[in-house]
Amino acid sequence: MKNTLLGMSLVAVFALVSCEKDKASSLYTDAEKEAQASEVVDPATAPKxxxxxxxxxxxxxxxxxxxxxxxxxxxxxxxxxxxxxxxxxxxxxxxxxxxxxxxxxxxxxxxxxxxxxxxxxxxxxxxxxxxxxxxxxxxxxxxxxxxxxxxxxxxxxxxxxxxxxx
Incomplete structure (x- = not known):
């Protein structure tokens, strides 16, 4: 019984941590995209x-x-x-x-x-x-x-x- 409870607890903790990592990475991506969108690019030196x-x-x-x-x-x-x-x-x-x-x-x-x-x-x-x-x-x-x-x-x-x- 204790092993089953321990196993289920580990799975639940792993799932929560995984969700938080996914959420954090998607927030970072959005923040990064916003920062890049506001960048001023010099047309003379920019890639084309x-x-x-x-x-x-x-x-x-x-x-x-x-x-x-x-x-x-x-x-x-x-x-x-x-x-x-x-x-x-x-x-x-x-x-x-x-x-x-x-x-x-x-x-x-x-x-x-x-x-x-x-x-x-x-x-x-x-x-x-x-x-x-x-x-x-x-x-x-x-x-x-x-x-x-x-x-x-x-x-x-x-x-x-x-x-x-x-």
Whole structure:
């Protein structure tokens, strides 16, 4: 009985401590984001995010397919570029971005995945990147058409890789 009570007590204490750590880290993240948002960035020395293209159209894709595109970019500014966050306009659009600073003159890419799910017709989705550029936010746009019925394509659209990305 004592062992059971002791075990349950340890589990309860561990759960409470874990919750507090999660709460503290999320508060820190919000405070950090507020501090970064109020930073004044000198446009003359700030990093600049230059995309080869900021919009991509997948064309016709079948319902339920998953496609991805790599948006290539260069930091054309004078200081390291930091992408602090990236969010899709809905859960079907997921960006993957570099987590380390991008040196001036360096090139990298952002992978944007789109899950067509049960969507139909023309779909346009946005990815918003929070950065340390003078603009503070950059936007990427993807679009696709998911035909219905007899117009639907029968093969899944090819996934883009960094080697064949446009």
């Amino acid at each position: 995010l230059q995309f080869e293209q900021s919009a991509y159209d997948f064309g016709d894709i079948p319902a339920g397919s998953k496609v991805e595109h790599y948006f290539k970019f260069t930091n054309t500014g004078k200081s390291p570029l930091i992408i602090k966050d990236g969010k899709g306009s809905c859960g079907c659009t997921v960006p993957e971005f570099p987590k380390t600073p991008i040196a001036p003159g360096a090139t990298d890419s952002i992978k944007v995945s789109f899950d067509a799910g049960k969507f139909q017709g023309k779909q346009t989705k946005t990815v918003t990147l929070t950065t340390n550029t003078a603009a503070k936010e950059e936007k990427l746009t993807i679009s696709a058409n998911i035909p219905t019925g007899e117009q639907a394509p029968t093969q899944q659209a090819p996934a883009m890789s960094p080697l064949n990305a446009q």
